[in-house]
Each structure stands twice: as C-alpha cells, then as structure tokens.
Amino acid sequence: MFKVSxxxxxxxxxxxxxxxxxxxxxxxxxxxxxxxxxxxxxxMRFATGLVKAQAGTVEIAGVAAPPAPSKRAKMGLGxxxxxxxxxxxxxxIENISVAAASNGFDAKQVxxxxxxxxxxxxxxxxxxAGGLSGGQQQVLALARALAIRPKILLLDEPTEGVxxxxxxxxxxxxxxxxxxxxxxxxxAEQNLDFCLSIAERAYVMEKGAIRMETDRDxxxxxxxxxxxxxxx
Amino acid sequence: xxxxxxxxxLLSSLSSASILLIATLGLAVVYGLMGVINLAxxxxxxxxxxxxxxxxxxxxxxxxxxxxxxxxxxxxxxxVELLIIRRLYGxxxxxxxATWGLGMVFNQTAVLLFGTVxxxxxxxxxxxxxxxxxxxxxxxxxxxxxxLLLAFVYVLMTKTVxxxxxxxxxxxxxxxxxxxxxxxxxxxLTFAIGCGLxxxxxxxxxxxxxxxxxxxxxxxxxxxxTVVVAGPVALTGTALTALxxxxxxxxxxxxxxxxxxxxxxxxxxxxxxxxxxxxxSSKWRRKL
Numbered sequence: 001m002f003k004v005s006x007x008x009x010x011x012x013x014x015x016x017x018x019x020x021x022x023x024x025x026x027x028x029x030x031x032x033x034x035x036x037x038x039x040x041x042x043x044m045r046f047a048t049g050l051v052k053a054q055a056g057t058v059e060i061a062g063v064a065a066p067p068a069p070s071k072r073a074k075m076g077l078g079x080x081x082x083x084x085x086x087x088x089x090x091x092x093i094e095n096i097s098v099a100a101a102s103n104g105f106d107a108k109q110v111x112x113x114x115x116x117x118x119x120x121x122x123x124x125x126x127x128x129a130g131g132l133s134g135g136q137q138q139v140l141a142l143a144r145a146l147a148i149r150p151k152i153l154l155l156d157e158p159t160e161g162v163x164x165x166x167x168x169x170x171x172x173x174x175x176x177x178x179x180x181x182x183x184x185x186x187x188a189e190q191n192l193d194f195c196l197s198i199a200e201r202a203y204v205m206e207k208g209a210i211r212m213e214t215d216r217d218x219x220x221x222x223x224x225x226x227x228x229x230x231x232x
Numbered sequence: 233x234x235x236x237x238x239x240x241x242l243l244s245s246l247s248s249a250s251i252l253l254i255a256t257l258g259l260a261v262v263y264g265l266m267g268v269i270n271l272a273x274x275x276x277x278x279x280x281x282x283x284x285x286x287x288x289x290x291x292x293x294x295x296x297x298x299x300x301x302x303x304x305x306x307x308x309x310x311x312v313e314l315l316i317i318r319r320l321y322g323x324x325x326x327x328x329x330a331t332w333g334l335g336m337v338f339n340q341t342a343v344l345l346f347g348t349v350x351x352x353x354x355x356x357x358x359x360x361x362x363x364x365x366x367x368x369x370x371x372x373x374x375x376x377x378x379x380l381l382l383a384f385v386y387v388l389m390t391k392t393v394x395x396x397x398x399x400x401x402x403x404x405x406x407x408x409x410x411x412x413x414x415x416x417x418x419x420x421l422t423f424a425i426g427c428g429l430x431x432x433x434x435x436x437x438x439x440x441x442x443x444x445x446x447x448x449x450x451x452x453x454x455x456x457x458t459v460v461v462a463g464p465v466a467l468t469g470t471a472l473t474a475l476x477x478x479x480x481x482x483x484x485x486x487x488x489x490x491x492x493x494x495x496x497x498x499x500x501x502x503x504x505x506x507x508x509x510x511x512x513s514s515k516w517r518r519k520l
Contacts, residue, residue, distance in 0.1 A: 048410050073412030083405045088466075089519055098396040099411040107393075128517055148412055188337045 001026040001184055002077075002152040007056035008045045015054060016042040017208045024152060027182040029174070031195040033229050034205035040188040041082050043205070047186075048072060048079045061151050072105055078150030078183075082157040084141040088130030090122055092096045096131050097142055099147040112142045117173050120166070124207070142170065146177065153177075155187040159194050171197050192218040192229060196220065238365030243362075245482035247371045250378035252438060252478035256455040256470055260428030264391070264466020264520070265398045265422050268317060270326050273455060274448025276427045279338060279435025280305045281344060281443035294439075297454050301435035302428045309427025311483060313420045321419075325428050335448065339383035350443050366503015370439050377436060380469055385429070389467065397404035398422050398518065454478075458500045467520040473512065477501060 002024040010016035017039040024030045032040050045051040047058055048067040050090050058065040060075045073079075087095050097107035103211055115121055115122050124132060138158060145153060153173075159167050175198055177183050189195045195202065196216055204211045204225070219225065259273045271277075280301040312334065318328045358369040374495035389395035400417040401408040408415055432475025433451075434443070441447060458477060462469030475498055504512060 013341065050406050050410060069406070069409040070412050070414045078408075079410045081410070084391075085404045087407070089403055089517075093518075094396055094399075098400050098413070100391070101393045102397060102412040109369055118370060128519070131517060145409060154414065181428045 001028075001061060002186070003059040004043070004047055004061070005057050007043060007046050008054045009051045009056070009070060010042060010050070010054070012031075015208070017046060018203075019221050020046075020208070020210055022186075022213075023059070024184045024202050026151075027178060027184055027199065029178055029185040031199035031202040032186060032188040032205060033192070033195065033202050034188075034211075035229065036190070038205045039208040040205055041093045042208075044079070044081075044154050044186075044188055047154055048077060065160040070102075075146055076149070076151035078145035078148055078153040078160065079146045080138075080153070080155045080158060081189045082188075083139045084134075085138050086132075086140050086144065090129055091126050091128055091130070092124050092140055095128065095144050096147045099144045103148045105147070105149060110147050110149075111112065116144060117146070117177070118143050118169075120169070135162040138162050139166065139170065142173070146183075149181075150183055152184045152186065155185065155189075157188060157190065159189065159191040167191075167194060171208050174198055190229075193224060234363070236365055240365040241483060243367060243372060243375075244375045245479045245486065248482035249478035250327060250374045252454060252458065253378045253471060254374060254381060254437065254456045255422040255430075256380060256474055257434045257452045257467075258426040258433065259455045260400060260422055260459050260462065260470035261385060261389075261429060262426030264464070264470075266317075266366050266419055266426075267322075267324065267402060268423070268510065269324060269331070269456065270311075270346070270423075270426065271328050271332040271425065271452060271456070272338060272448075273331075273430050273471035274424075274450070274452030275335040275338035276305050276309065276430035276448075277434040277437075277451055278342060278443065278448045280431030281438050281441070281447065282350075282434075282492075283431065284438050285443045287348065298435040300516060301431045304433025305434075306424040306428035310420055310424040312427070313423035317423055318419070320415065321508060329365045335452070337447070339445050344445075345406065346445065363497050374437075374440075381429075381443075382467070383433070386467055386520065388425075394418070394421065412426050419436060432449035454497065457498075461501055461504050461508075461512060463508065463513040465513035465516045465518045465520060468516070468518055469513035 005021045007020040008015060020043055022095060036041055042051055049067055049072050053166060060077055065072045065075060084177050093111055096111050100107045100110035121143060124136060129137060132140065158170060171194060175183060178185055187195065187199065201215050202212050202219060255277060258288045259270060261268045262268050283295045283304040284297040285298045285302035288294055316330050317327060320330060359366045360369060398412050401413055401418050404414060444508040459470055462473045477500060480500060481497040484496040508514060
C-alpha cells in the first residue's frame, strides 16, 4: 500500500538517512520510533518529496510516486509536519478549504465533515490560525491533512507541546478515521504511550537507518528497549 | 484659510494618493504573495500605457483599450515569470537585479519602437469649480477607481480558491506543496496578475500621465518604497501607506513646493523604516 524502498537523502551534501525501507499495509497504523536526531523527520519529508531523494523510491497505493510533493498529495499522501506549519494569516476554515479545493474536493462539505470530527475547531472557525494555541494548531494541521482525503497519513511528532486532553482526543479521532475511512497511518513519535495506544507495529530507527521492526506486544514486554527509547 | 481652498487641496491630495495606489497595487501583489520585488514594475506600467495608446491610435475606444493593455501585460508577465523569475525563487537580490535589467530592455525597446516623445491621447477635459478653484474631473475619478481596484484585488485574494492558494504558497511554501498546491502554476498566475495591474495602471492613467519610455522610473521608486514600508500585510498596508505618504506629500506640496512634498515623502519613508524595519504591518493580525 505505502512503501519506501532504499531511501537515502538529507540536506545539501549531508546524508541523514541511508537505505531505509519500510512498508505500511492498507488501514494499518505503524509507529516510527527512535530518539531525537535519528532521522525520523527526514524520512517523513523524504516520503513527501520535500527532501530530494539521493536514492530510493516511494510507492503510494502500489504506484510509483513522482518527485513533486503536490503530485504525491494528489495521490493520497497526507502530511502533518513536526511544528504544525499551519498557514498563519489564514483562518481555520481557509486552512482546511485550501487543502480540499487543491485536490478537487468540495471545500464546504469537507470543512463541515472535519468540524464534526474536531468540534474544538468550531468556535475558532473564523480566527487566523496563527493566533491559535499549540494544541489547536496541531488539531488544525491534522484536519488540513485529512482534508485531502488521504489514503496514507504521515504524522510527525503530533503530541509535541500538546496538552494531554487534546492528545486523547487526537488518538480517538485517528483510530476512528483509520477504521471508518481505512486510512493507513505512519506516526513518528517520542511519546511511547501515545504510540502504543494506537499502533500495532513499529519500526525503530537509529543513526539514519532502521534498526529493527517490532510489534506492540514485544515492545510492551521489552523493558530494556522502552528504557532506551525513552532515555535522554 | 478659506474652506474652498481646503476642499480643493484635500480632493487633489486624495487623488494623488489614489494615483500612487493604482500604480503600486501590482507591485504589492507580487511582493506580498510571491516575495519577489519586481523592479521592472514601472516598465510594465509603461508597456500598459503604450498598449492602450496604440489601441486608441488604431481606433479602439479608450474603454476597450484598457482591457487590451491588461491582457498584453499579463501575457508578457506570464512569459517573464516562466523564463526568468521562476529560476530565481528565494534569491531576492538576484530577482531585483534581473528585473532591473529587464526594465532597461523594455525601456530601450520602447525607445526603438516609439521614440522618446509620444503624443498624449485626446480626452475631453472636463473641469468643475469649487468657489474660485477649478479642478479636472478625470484625476478625481481616480479616487473611485483606486477604491474599486483595491476591493477587486481584496476579493480576488481572499474569496477565491486561487487567492487562498496564493496566500498559502507565500506563508508556508513547503506545506502548500505538501497539501497538493502546484505553487509554480500559482506563482505564474500571481506574477501575471501583478503585471496586469501595472498595465491597468498605465492605461487608466494615460490621460493624466502621457506614455514615455522612461515613465516607469518615477513610479518604480515611489511604488517600491510604498510596498517596503507597507510590509507583509501587503494590501491593507499598501493602501494605508499610499494614502499617508502620497496624500501627505501632496498636501505638503500644496502648501509649499513640490520639492518639499517629495522631501516629506522620503523623510517619512526613512523615519517609518527606521521605526518598523520589517514594514508597518509586520505585527498586524490580518489576512492581507
């Protein structure tokens, strides 16, 4: 369904990830674990096309993805970046509408649907996104990614700087869209609890490469690995 | 001081400010939505003026000559974006150099095609009187034109899908691409619209400012400063700055001399840039 093969890339002449391969099955939630600076975000950006490939390919729904990020979005690749990057001088509605309209969907209908999923955005509908709190911006970034009706959703550190009540709400919505709309999810996280609450399977990254692949039960049993992932 | 004189000064200053705004809006759109400073903006205005002039000379009525000028400048603008601007994104000084050079090319081409002096267009000169003072009607209608143009651009950029895409692309370029916006195409259209606005200005101002190859220079300097003082909230900022600087300079000029009016313009510009290095609108919470 979603497949990254032999991903090698970085910034300028610096290579950050080397020969990384991973796969997400349809309607599966997979976690990407690892400490700060191991290349999780770079891998995410490689998958979107925002980091140029030195080598390697990306496959979305069985089709080889073209290099342009906008074309990958149209193929069904949704992306929530670390740090949210909502459009600050646009309203909440506009942030969602522009994503929907750019992919040929009816903006009004998509906004109405997403406001049902994320009721906390409703009172802020006409506020500029730049004025929202961190948690609200995170929810908006997630809504914007869902507005393109993705087949695969990439989430980069969605819980960073977000209050616990909103984290629970996000976990609930992610599980629901995963089951109801069969959206596959790849989530990069430091927050182990959040990952274990939604993901079935996980990849652990180290020094720009995949160190191991594991599932929820083995991870829950492996206290040493947990310590290592949480350790600072 | 007599009220008649005050009313006259007020109206003619408002009209000067409106003319500055009309001439600057295209620059503001391109800077505000692409981050590109188009130093050939004045020359696009000149191209618009000559297009309208040529159209009237072959017999088109003035009202149809204006859309013709807009069409021509948009077309040339789109080609310039595809051939030059596109290759220089994110390199603001290189873009300035390239567009400056482009302006020179346009300027010299106009000299070759039309010569350095050109006829004005024959428009009926209506005047009306306030007490002892007589005012020309056409420059005053520019107040209405400026207001309509501002409203048009505002609606285009805030109420249409294209406008949302353009704003998203300048605010977070990478995320705009990641949600499926083809920024390259949006930028071509934005640049063409900016050039079209310059062409509109050149055409509609033709009865006031006759077409000459070097007419762009005057607008380039003041327009550029207006846009830089305005800052990131391009439209509202530019409207206010044009009103304040252009109107202020014109009022000053009415009471003293036009040289002192220009001194006012540049002095206040320097003061504002010293106080707000990122433009007066850098901290505003507004869409555009």
